[in-house]
Amino acid sequence: MEPVLQVKNISKSFPGVQALTDVTMDFFSGEVHALVGENGAGKSTLIKIISGVYEPTAGKVILTGKEARFDSPREAIASGIAVIHQELSIAKDLTVAENIWLGREMRTKSGFLDRRRMNAETQKILDFMKVHLKATQIAGKLSAASQQMIEIAKVLSQNARIVIMDEPTSSLSEHEIDALFEQIRILKEKQVSVIYITHRLKELSEICDRVTVLRDGRKVATMMVADVTQAEIVTSMVGRKMGDYYHKRAHTRGKEMLRVENLTRAGVFSDVSFTAYAGEILGFSGLVGAGRTEVMESVFGVTESSAGKIFVEGEEVKFTEPKQAISKNIGFVTEDRRRTGLLLQKNIVENTSLPSLPFRQKRLGFVNRRWEKEAAGKFMEKLRIKAPGMYTILSTLSGGNQQKVILGKWMAADSKILILDEPTRGIDVNARSEFYTLMNDFVESGGAIVMISSEMPEVIGVADRVLVMREGRISGELTGEQITEHNIIKLASITDEPDLTPGSKGEGME
Ligand SMILES: Nc1ncnc2c1ncn2[C@@H]1O[C@H](COP(=O)(O)OP(=O)(O)OP(=O)(O)O)[C@@H](O)[C@H]1O
Ligand SMILES: [Mg+2]
Structure with missing residues (x-):
C-alpha cells in the first residue's frame, strides 16, 4: 500500500535551534500514527511543516506520491490536511459555527453569507459528535474543553484525508476524551490518516496503531504499538531507562x-x-x-x-x-496556563520573575537583575527548559517548555x-x-x-x-x-x- 503522506529527510532550523534533523516518516490511510517525544523534541514543528505553517530548511513532504509545496496553511487544507494545533485558535467573539467556517464561509447563490446553512451543518456535526453545544453559542464563553471540541468539529467539517491532532486531550476530561476517541475511530473507518501527538502514553494502546519517537529533533524509531511496552517507549524518548517517576516520600505534617x-x-x-x-x-x-x-x-x-x-x-x-x-x-498555577499565565512576547527571565517582582521591587527599590537571572537559571536547569538561552522569547518555546516556565515562575515567587x-x-x-x-x-x-x-x-x-x-x-x-x-x-x-x-x-x- 502506498503511504498517503511521506516526509523525507526533513530538517528545520530556527535561529539558535536545530528543531528537526533528517526526519523521514510515512503515514497510511486508516491508521492512527502517534508522534511522541519530550518537550521540545520537534513534534509540533514537524506537523507545522506538514501543514504549511513552516517551510522546511531541507527535505520534502510527499502527498500521495507527489511532492507538495504549501505556501500557507490554507493550501494544505485545500489538499486535505486538517490540523488541530496545540495552541487553540478559537476566535472568541465568533459563534461556534462562525469559527468552524472561518475563511471558507458558505455563501448563498447571490453571494451573501449563508448563516442558516452554516449553522445547520455545524449543528449536524456537533450532534454527530454527541457534544452538548449549539452552533450559535459564542465560542469565547465556552470552557477550554468545549473550545477543543470546536476545533475537532472544524476538522470533521473539512472532510480531510489527513487529520493531525497536537495534544488534543490536554484540556479534556475523561468523558470528553472518550468522545474524541470515538471520533478518531470513525475517522479511521473512513480511511482517514490520523497523526496524533500526546504526552499521555496510555492513550497509545487505546487509539494508536503505530508510534514514532522523536528525540532532540531526530527520529529514534517507528514501532507497532502492539509490539512495545510503555516503558520501552519512555526509554527511547528520554534515551535512558527511567524508573518509577513518582518518588512518593512520606512527609511530616x-x-x-x-x-x-x-x-x-x-x-x-x-x-x-x-x-x-x-x-x-x-x-x-x-x-x-x-x-x-x-x-x-x-x-x-x-x-x-x-x-x-x-x-x-x-x-x-x-x-x-x-x-x-x-x-x-499564595501561588496559583492555573489549569489554562497558555492563556492566563504567560507573557509570550517576553523572555524566560522576565516571565520567571513576574509574580515576585512587585515585592522585590519594593524591598530593593529596583529590579534585582541578578536575582532574576539566578532564579530563571535555576528553574531552567531543574525543569529542563529547552531553549537557546534565558533571554529567549517565550513564543518560540515548545508548548511544554512554556508550561515549565509557569511552574518555575511560581516556585520562584517565594x-x-x-x-x-x-x-x-x-x-x-x-x-x-x-x-x-x-x-x-x-x-x-x-x-x-x-x-x-x-x-x-x-x-x-x-x-x-x-x-x-x-x-x-x-x-x-x-x-x-x-x-x-x-x-x-x-x-x-x-x-x-x-x-x-x-x-x-x-x-x-x-
Ligand atoms: N518559531 C520558533 N522559533 C524558534 N524556535 C522554535 C520555534 N518553534 C519551535 N522552536 C524550537 O524548536 C524546538 C522544537 O519545538 P516543538 O514545538 O516542535 O517541540 P514539541 O516536540 O512540540 O514539544 P512540546 O511537547 O513541548 O509541545 C524547541 O527547541 C523550540 O524551542
Ligand atoms: Mg508541541
Whole structure:
C-alpha cells in the first residue's frame, strides 16, 4: 500500500535551534500514527511543516506520491490536511459555527453569507459528535474543553484525508476524551490518516496503531504499538531507562497553612472545608467539572464566594483579587496556563520573575537583575527548559517548555502555599519526574501544596492526603493506604458513601 503522506529527510532550523534533523516518516490511510517525544523534541514543528505553517530548511513532504509545496496553511487544507494545533485558535467573539467556517464561509447563490446553512451543518456535526453545544453559542464563553471540541468539529467539517491532532486531550476530561476517541475511530473507518501527538502514553494502546519517537529533533524509531511496552517507549524518548517517576516520600505534617471553612459559591460549589498543612501535598481529585478549579479560584480571589471563611496561617483573610493572595505568599498555577499565565512576547527571565517582582521591587527599590537571572537559571536547569538561552522569547518555546516556565515562575515567587491545577499536563515524563522532586522539596522546606489533578496515577503517586470532590461538594477524604484508584473513583462518582473507617473491609474496597 502506498503511504498517503511521506516526509523525507526533513530538517528545520530556527535561529539558535536545530528543531528537526533528517526526519523521514510515512503515514497510511486508516491508521492512527502517534508522534511522541519530550518537550521540545520537534513534534509540533514537524506537523507545522506538514501543514504549511513552516517551510522546511531541507527535505520534502510527499502527498500521495507527489511532492507538495504549501505556501500557507490554507493550501494544505485545500489538499486535505486538517490540523488541530496545540495552541487553540478559537476566535472568541465568533459563534461556534462562525469559527468552524472561518475563511471558507458558505455563501448563498447571490453571494451573501449563508448563516442558516452554516449553522445547520455545524449543528449536524456537533450532534454527530454527541457534544452538548449549539452552533450559535459564542465560542469565547465556552470552557477550554468545549473550545477543543470546536476545533475537532472544524476538522470533521473539512472532510480531510489527513487529520493531525497536537495534544488534543490536554484540556479534556475523561468523558470528553472518550468522545474524541470515538471520533478518531470513525475517522479511521473512513480511511482517514490520523497523526496524533500526546504526552499521555496510555492513550497509545487505546487509539494508536503505530508510534514514532522523536528525540532532540531526530527520529529514534517507528514501532507497532502492539509490539512495545510503555516503558520501552519512555526509554527511547528520554534515551535512558527511567524508573518509577513518582518518588512518593512520606512527609511530616507541619503547621496549618491554609484553612477553608464552609466555602460556598451559590450554584457552583457548597460547603467546602479543608486544611492544608506545611510539609504536605494535598491532592484534589474528582471528575472534571466537580468544582475543584472553581473552589481554588475563590480561595485565590479570582472569583467571589457567597459564604465561608478562609484562613492563612491562622489569620482570616478575604481576597477580592489575586494580588492580595499573592501578597500572602499564595501561588496559583492555573489549569489554562497558555492563556492566563504567560507573557509570550517576553523572555524566560522576565516571565520567571513576574509574580515576585512587585515585592522585590519594593524591598530593593529596583529590579534585582541578578536575582532574576539566578532564579530563571535555576528553574531552567531543574525543569529542563529547552531553549537557546534565558533571554529567549517565550513564543518560540515548545508548548511544554512554556508550561515549565509557569511552574518555575511560581516556585520562584517565594510562595508558601502553592495551588497547582493540573500541573503536569503537556509536560513530558522526564520533566514530570523533576517536577515531582521540586514539589517534594518545596513541602519539605515548609511549604504547603494543594494539587488538583485528574490523573489518577499522579494523585496516588504524590499526594499525602486526597480530598475527592463530586458535584460541588467534598465527598470524602483518603489518607495513606486508602489512596487507591478504586476508592477515588467510588467517591468521585457514586452517591452512596463508601465505608472508609480504618481497617474496614467494606464491599470491594482495597
Ligand atoms: N518559531 C520558533 N522559533 C524558534 N524556535 C522554535 C520555534 N518553534 C519551535 N522552536 C524550537 O524548536 C524546538 C522544537 O519545538 P516543538 O514545538 O516542535 O517541540 P514539541 O516536540 O512540540 O514539544 P512540546 O511537547 O513541548 O509541545 C524547541 O527547541 C523550540 O524551542
Ligand atoms: Mg508541541
